[in-house]
Amino acid sequence: MQASATAPPRPKRSPAERWESFQRRYAPYIFISPFFILFLVFGLFPIVFSLYLSFHSWQPAAGLGSMKFIGWRNFTDNLTDPTFWQSLRNTGILALESGVPQHLIAIPLAFAIHTSLKRVQGLVTALYFLPYITSVVAVSVIFVTLFSWQYGVLNVVLTGLHHLPLIGGLFPAEKINWLGNRDFVQPAVASVVVWRYVGWNTVLYLSGIQAIPSDLYEAASVDGATTGQQFRYITLPLLRPIMFVAITLTLIGNLQLFEEPYIIAGDSGGIGSVALTTVMYMYRTYNFYGDAGLAAAMSWLLFILIGALTLVNNRIFGKSRLSGSD
Amino acid sequence: MKNALLSLSLSLLAAATLSTSHAQAKVTLTVGVFPDLDSVVKAAIPGFNKKFPNIEIKINSLAYGDHHNALTTALATGSGANDVEAIDFGYVAKFAEGGGLVDISKAPYSAGQYRSKFVNYTFPQAITDDGRMVAMPTDIGPGSMFYRTDYLKKAGVSAADLNRSWDSYVTAGKKIVSANPGTFLIPDASEVAQIIIRTGLASGEGLYFDKNNKVLVSPTSPRFVQAFTVAKAIRDAKLDARAGAAFSSDWTTAFQKGNLATEVSGAWLVGHMQNWLAKDFSGKWASQQLPGKSFTSYGGSFYGIPNQSQHKAEAWELIKYLTTDPAQQILAFKTTGAFPALKAAQTAPLFNEGVPYLANQKARLVWRTAANNIKPIDVNRLDPVADQIVADALSAVLDGSKTVPQALTDAQGLIARRAR
Numbered sequence: 001m002q003a004s005a006t007a008p009p010r011p012k013r014s015p016a017e018r019w020e021s022f023q024r025r026y027a028p029y030i031f032i033s034p035f036f037i038l039f040l041v042f043g044l045f046p047i048v049f050s051l052y053l054s055f056h057s058w059q060p061a062a063g064l065g066s067m068k069f070i071g072w073r074n075f076t077d078n079l080t081d082p083t084f085w086q087s088l089r090n091t092g093i094l095a096l097e098s099g100v101p102q103h104l105i106a107i108p109l110a111f112a113i114h115t116s117l118k119r120v121q122g123l124v125t126a127l128y129f130l131p132y133i134t135s136v137v138a139v140s141v142i143f144v145t146l147f148s149w150q151y152g153v154l155n156v157v158l159t160g161l162h163h164l165p166l167i168g169g170l171f172p173a174e175k176i177n178w179l180g181n182r183d184f185v186q187p188a189v190a191s192v193v194v195w196r197y198v199g200w201n202t203v204l205y206l207s208g209i210q211a212i213p214s215d216l217y218e219a220a221s222v223d224g225a226t227t228g229q230q231f232r233y234i235t236l237p238l239l240r241p242i243m244f245v246a247i248t249l250t251l252i253g254n255l256q257l258f259e260e261p262y263i264i265a266g267d268s269g270g271i272g273s274v275a276l277t278t279v280m281y282m283y284r285t286y287n288f289y290g291d292a293g294l295a296a297a298m299s300w301l302l303f304i305l306i307g308a309l310t311l312v313n314n315r316i317f318g319k320s321r322l323s324g325s326d
Numbered sequence: 327m328k329n330a331l332l333s334l335s336l337s338l339l340a341a342a343t344l345s346t347s348h349a350q351a352k353v354t355l356t357v358g359v360f361p362d363l364d365s366v367v368k369a370a371i372p373g374f375n376k377k378f379p380n381i382e383i384k385i386n387s388l389a390y391g392d393h394h395n396a397l398t399t400a401l402a403t404g405s406g407a408n409d410v411e412a413i414d415f416g417y418v419a420k421f422a423e424g425g426g427l428v429d430i431s432k433a434p435y436s437a438g439q440y441r442s443k444f445v446n447y448t449f450p451q452a453i454t455d456d457g458r459m460v461a462m463p464t465d466i467g468p469g470s471m472f473y474r475t476d477y478l479k480k481a482g483v484s485a486a487d488l489n490r491s492w493d494s495y496v497t498a499g500k501k502i503v504s505a506n507p508g509t510f511l512i513p514d515a516s517e518v519a520q521i522i523i524r525t526g527l528a529s530g531e532g533l534y535f536d537k538n539n540k541v542l543v544s545p546t547s548p549r550f551v552q553a554f555t556v557a558k559a560i561r562d563a564k565l566d567a568r569a570g571a572a573f574s575s576d577w578t579t580a581f582q583k584g585n586l587a588t589e590v591s592g593a594w595l596v597g598h599m600q601n602w603l604a605k606d607f608s609g610k611w612a613s614q615q616l617p618g619k620s621f622t623s624y625g626g627s628f629y630g631i632p633n634q635s636q637h638k639a640e641a642w643e644l645i646k647y648l649t650t651d652p653a654q655q656i657l658a659f660k661t662t663g664a665f666p667a668l669k670a671a672q673t674a675p676l677f678n679e680g681v682p683y684l685a686n687q688k689a690r691l692v693w694r695t696a697a698n699n700i701k702p703i704d705v706n707r708l709d710p711v712a713d714q715i716v717a718d719a720l721s722a723v724l725d726g727s728k729t730v731p732q733a734l735t736d737a738q739g740l741i742a743r744r745a746r
Contacts, residue, residue: 059420059423059424059707060398060399060401060402060424061398061401061402061420061421061423061424061426062401062423062424062425062426063401063402063404063424063425063426064402064403064404065425066424066425080743081743082740083740141575144574144575145575148575148576148579149567149568149576150567150576150579150580150585151575151576151579151580151583177568179570180568180570181725182725182727266570266571266574268714268717268718270570271570271721271725272718272721272722272725272727273718284714287395288710288714289708289710289711290398290420290423290707290710292402
């Protein structure tokens with residue numbers, strides 16, 4: 001009944017056995033460690049450091065020793081800076097101008113590709129997707145050339161169309177200074193963003209449409225529903241989960257807009273800084289003004305804004321509304 | 327015999343030790359630099375190695391922006407900087423305020439002894455408020471006005487008409503543009519404002535701040551009012567191509583198509599013009615001083631030594647060679663057109679030769695005069711911020727959305743806000 005008080009002595013293990021046990025116990029950690037090391041170095045550290053930085057005044061060129069704790073000052077300075085608010089306004093306008101058309105074009109386009117262009121679906125999708133995988137720098141540089149006031153192809157075409165009979169009146173007689181007139185800079189930048197991301201969204205929506213059971217459409221056509229009605233009553237409601245994903249991605253992407261406006265309008269955001277986005281202003285604050293703390297605080301303010309807007313988007317399109325509770 | 331053997335082996339040993347120490351003394355010096363300055367350093371190596379065979383030079387060249395970003399990061403983290411770092415004019419103030427670069431005004435460097443040998447506005451650019459000097463000047467960009475002789479001739483306008491004053495520049499410009507349809511007087515009206523802002527400073531004034539950090543931009547400052555007013559007159563008379571910043575797409579194309587009658591820039595522009603920007607118009611361009619007896623600088627480069635450098639003495643030897651050796655400065659001028667900051671290099675016979683692209687005009691003499699007339703400007707850490715705010719205010723005036731006093735009042739408020 002009584003268990004022996006002393007455990008039998010463990011047999012001595014050979015080095016080979018010890019090595020095997022070590023491998024079994026620790027090898028998995030070693031194998032997954034690259035991810036954690038990379039995440040710590042390039043993911044977590046910058047995030048934590050930028051938070052730390054946002055409460056400090058720091059001129060990077062003066063070395064780490066020059067860092068001074070200044071509390072919330074960077075945040076209050078940003079929130080009372082008219083240029084920061086202007087950059088937020090610009091970002092918001094650009095996000096809307098470039099975000100809304102992307103989806104308004106991509107959803108019907110995906111539906112059309114799915115229903116009418118079945119045979120060449122792959123080719124058409126690839127063509128639309130091409131801008132997304134092309135270097136944004138190359139794309140922007142080409143658009144700058146197209147938008148050129150005196151020498152751009154766009155103005156040559158528009159003023160050429162002006163001379164056509166009947167429809168000529170619809171087109172401008174004089175060249176438009178797309179990038180030198182503050183009314184046109186934002187639409188010019190937005191059009192490049194739309195052009196670039198429509199393909200990406202089309203692919204997302206196409207995959208969503210393909211997941212909709214075809215018997216729903218068959219049943220609808222038996223009931224005499226037109227293509228428009230099928231789109232309205234089957235495709236759109238069932239696309240909602242994909243819409244949530246696509247709109248969230250657009251929202252985050254557009255609020256972080258940098259390359260397109262930077263190259264098209266210049267590093268100062270073009271005439272009157274109308275295309276100066278918050279990320280561009282952040283970059284400028286760090287790189288040209290050498291104020292790392294102020295730039296870090298700006299990035300956290302932008303993070304809070306993106307978080308809030310994503311929550312709103314979640315409320316509109318998110319899971320709670322997808323389960324049919326509405 | 328024994329003694330002879332011993333002394334032989336001893337001397338062999340000594341020789342071996344010496345040669346080892348000799349090999350150990352070989353120092354590899356890293357030089358961080360950007361194009362085209364990298365070609366200048368490369369061209370300097372053979373000459374430098376003749377004087378210092380034990381110093382091997384390794385050039386780390388990065389694109390302009392990347393080079394300065396890498397240097398900022400290296401200074402911020404305290405590691406990774408090269409032994410010698412090239413710094414462009416636009417970045418000197420930023421690096422000067424930090425403590426990452428060696429103060430070369432102190433012994434053993436004592437850079438101050440060379441001050442009189444250099445064009446006089448260069449040294450103050452690299453000296454901080456508290457008297458530290460962080461870099462040695464190497465090349466400068468004396469401002470010059472380039473003009474198309476054929477367009478002026480057709481309009482019956484002389485070069486002197488163009489540069490008598492800013493008003494005469496605008497008046498002559500109107501004649502040139504109307505006599506040569508499709509041409510523009512200047513790529514962008516804002517360039518004129520930039521020159522006027524940079525010239526006519528009272529002594530002790532910076533561009534945007536005085537010695538006590540008081541903002542100088544104001545609706546009552548004659549300098550800013552004139553700058554904005556002249557630029558607006560040019561824009562209203564439709565004399566500018568509204569091409570935005572230099573090297574923009576419209577700017578480049580206007581040059582390539584030969585649609586510009588004048589351009590104001592650093593002397594270095596000729597290199598770009600003859601190589602790619604306006605190749606087809608060789609012999610049609612000429613150079614003279616900026617209008618209204620304005621003398622201003624368009625950039626320039628410096629060399630500094632980071633505190634992290636392990637080879638400061640050797641780094642200083644290289645910097646001295648690159649900046650204070652007249653033969654090397656002339657070689658640099660021949661290599662990339664980098665205009666020498668060293669006065670002794672400006673008396674080379676090369677300066678009396680004509681520039682083939684400018685129809686053999688002795689333009690280097692014009693640039694030398696400009697270089698020696700440019701006044702030093704006090705730099706302020708917040709200059710880049712003020713620069714941007716003033717540029718925005720100017721663009722608001724140019725496109726008619728604000729009046730000059732309104733724009734300057736707003737700019738004054740915004741700059742004061744950042745300077746508190």
